[in-house]
Amino acid sequence: MEPPLEATVPLPRRSLMDAAAARFGWRRAYGTTTQVDALLTEQSEAAYTDAADHAALATAKNTDALAVQPGVLDARGRILADVLYLEGVLTGARTRGLPSEVIERLEDVVDHGHELTVLLADAVRATATAHASSGN
Incomplete structure (x- = not known):
């Protein structure tokens, strides 16, 4: 079985898709723990990627x-x-x-x-x- 589109779209693009959907009051739901775990991993990776930049900026400010x-x-x-x-x-x-x-x-x-x-x-x-x- 092929994974759903949500699982194959990169997080930044998916975030844009989610933002567009939210404008219409729609929210995406994930039906399996595999899909949820993949999204949670992507969220964590994106946050930790930005963390070094935040730390450097915060140290300066x-x-x-x-x-x-x-x-x-x-x-x-x-x-x-x-x-x-x-x-x-x-x-x-x-x-x-x-x-x-x-x-x-x-x-x-x-x-x-x-x-x-x-x-x-x-x-x-x-x-x-x-x-x-x-x-x-």
């Missing part, structure tokens, strides 16, 4: 504690929005009676997402505290 703050605030905002979206997904999963394993995994994700937003808020506060204590 983040000269003091206060310089770190905007990036951490941005990340927290995006993560919080995603967690709240996932809370809606969880509510829908419960309402529709989806399998308990799906619901349990979504509960874990939502709980950990909220914990991450708390940790990020603490990191933002720490930047302000460090800045204030440095006498600036």
Whole structure:
């Protein structure tokens, strides 16, 4: 059996296809763990490829504690929005009676997402505290 188109299209092109589909309110679903694992691997590879560039840029830009703050605030905002979206997904999963394993995994994700937003808020506060204590 030939793999579906999604599994053979490179991630950047697939991302463009997904973005175009999203404009119409469509989302792609993957029916096998093989397809999901391939997509997860591609996402990870793309993220880690960019990580070295991010580290170099952050090292150059983040000269003091206060310089770190905007990036951490941005990340927290995006993560919080995603967690709240996932809370809606969880509510829908419960309402529709989806399998308990799906619901349990979504509960874990939502709980950990909220914990991450708390940790990020603490990191933002720490930047302000460090800045204030440095006498600036």
